[in-house]
Amino acid sequence: MFKKVTRYIVSQMDPKEELVPVESIADHEHFRPSCLLVGKEKRKTVFHQGPYYQRTGFTLDDVLLPGDDGKSTDSLHPSGDGPHSRQFTLTKVTTDQVDGCLSLSVDPANVELKGGGSVSQEFSIKPQTKTISMGSLEALRQKRKINMDHSFIQQLQRTKLKLFLVYETLEASEEAVYKESTKVHGSFLAKIYAKFSAKGTTENRQSIVIPKSCTLAFRAIEMNIYKGEWRLGFFIQCSGELVGYEDDGPSEVVREVVQHYAVFSKLSPDLRVMFLKTITAVLRDRNLFPELSQKMEDVFAGIDGYELKTESPDLKDLLSTLENSPRDHRRLLAEGITYTLDALDELLDDQLLLLLESLERKIVSQQLKLVEKLLEHELEKPFRVDARLLSFPRQEDQHLTMALVELSRVKLQEDGSAVPMEHPFEVMAALYVALYILCLLSDPK
Structure with a gap:
């Protein structure tokens, strides 16, 4: 928060x-x-x-x-x-009430596919x-x-x-106090929360004292x-040298992703399954982020005497594999893992759960193609993509994908029309990274 x-x-x-x-x-x-x-x-x-x-x-x-x-x-x-x-x-007070239709709010994230719900956000600082x-x-x-x-x-x-x-x-x-309240009933996202994170309640109230x-x-x-x-x-x-990608955005994104994940494309099927298991565990539980990230930093820094040990059963297999890998190979794998964690950290919690559901429904490859096409546009003004990219065997798959994309600040309609919201490029690129690695590791080849 x-x-x-x-x-x-x-x-x-x-x-x-x-x-x-x-x-x-x-x-x-x-x-x-x-x-x-x-x-x-x-x-x-x-x-x-x-x-x-x-x-x-x-x-x-x-x-x-x-x-x-x-x-x-x-x-x-x-x-x-x-x-x-x-x-x-700086003051912000928002309250959104939705009923009986698809509605998504990016900040805070709320996905409603049927039924109704409300979300409120309040703080003054x-x-x-x-x-x-x-x-x-x-x-x-x-x-x-x-x-x-x-x-x-x-x-x-x-x-x-x-x-x-x-x-x-x-x-x-x-x-200052920041307050956030989300209430949903009969919603698709509520079911996903209950399925993946044992959060059966459809009402969530949070606050933080600054x-x-x-x-x-x-x-x-x-x-x-x-x-x-x-x-x-x-x-x-501190702002560093900002790099622009407007001229060749999608090609630059794809080039960067392929470079970081070249080492994963050469893994055996068994190792791909193991890495995918770890990443899905991270998608379910953000508490795994800090420990795994710190372990990867130890690999980069080459700290004397560091050990890739953990008490977390979700991380043990991955860290053991890294520890037994040759130094150069270990560093490449750690770089790819860090790149993945950095991308996931740019996404909202709701997006991580939607990615898990997409993986189970085996639709990440089609979502990857859609997001790559979205990145071909400027993402600063309305545009249109081929509606066939939104054609899924099940309507729920289509709604899930539209929700996932809208939480990345691009609102899609079934006819392929798209309306970008505020500064969507970075978060859309992060979504592309997440979909790419999930697609790569879930490929049985």
């Missing part, structure tokens, strides 16, 4: 997408001004064109040698009412920006050097990870270290 809130806030307040939303409320304190981050070793993808950051637990002051005056970097921390602080108010001036950072750089004997700096020097410094944040100036001073989003700047000196990469900001 927290990620949903921070992404919405950033979309409303930062149309240039330079701010990076904080995705976990448990980590918000690690993204405050002067906190140090490392860039995760992941290539930018068509569904996530910004960089990935990982908290370190250290601040700039932790790794600097004492200055001649013995002062710390406390002076870098802007106060809430200082010249580098700005406050805003006052974010404020806090910024460390580049002038004060430059003055500090000239006075204090990096402690090259610091254990974190020594470990960083042995890796290829990039170091970043948080210099601006968007914080909650007051405590504390005062909670970091909602941030900007970071790269730090380069050499023999105790440190410099800031003023022309390499």
Whole structure:
């Protein structure tokens, strides 16, 4: 829920997408001004064109040698009412009531194929920006050097990870509460929830308290270290180099997907079944995301003495296979798994359950062809696709597919007409990735 809130806030307040939303409320304190981050070793993808950051637990002051005056970097921390602080108010209240027809709402996700239902969303938050001036950072750089004997700096020097410094944040100036309520009756999605996640109830109420001073989003700047000196990469900001795919969007998406999954296409049928079993477990249970993602990061980082062990029965077979694979092969598999997790993380929980149902109904290959055709269009204005792509043996399969696509921000009609909603390309590309890997691993060949 927290990620949903921070992404919405950033979309409303930062149309240039330079701010990076904080995705976990448990980590918000690690993204405050002067906190140090490392860039995760992941290539930018068509569904996530910004960089990935990982908290370190250290601040700039932790790794600097004492200055001649013995002062710390406390002076870098802007106060809430200082010249580098700005406050805003953002309010959102929505209530949707549907009855007797197909209706889908993207945020929060609600799919209704028959019967009726309602969904409501409510919050009011006052974010404020806090910024460390580049002038004060430059003055500090000239006075204090990096402690090259610091254990974190020594470990960083042995890796290829990039170091970043948080210099601006968007914080909650007051405590805020986000409330979300979804109620459905007689719905297709309610049945899918009961089937795959043991959620038999058709009413769901959730809320989250966002504390005062909670970091909602941030900007970071790269730090380069050499023999105790440190410099800031003023022309390499946190937004990174955005890559456009408008000219050859679908071909670029397909090219990227084929590249990441080349190693999986060579797996034996038994290994494909095992990998598919793990991915379907992840689709059912998002709690598996953090552990599996961290294990893959350990593979990338080449941490000495790391073990691919787990207490989760859903992950044991996969991790055992990776541990017994040659290093180069293990790294390629880990890269493909990470790519899959990153794509799934861009999708809504309801989409993950619809993917599970699609897999059971054996319609993912046809859905893949449909999504690939959708990606051939600009996705910025209404268009039309061949209606035969929406022709399924069962009407429920067609409705399920239309729901899955609409949750990816493109509304489809049975005649093939399509109406894009807000910024659908990235999430549609993520859906294509998910369908591709499910189709590849479920292929008996």
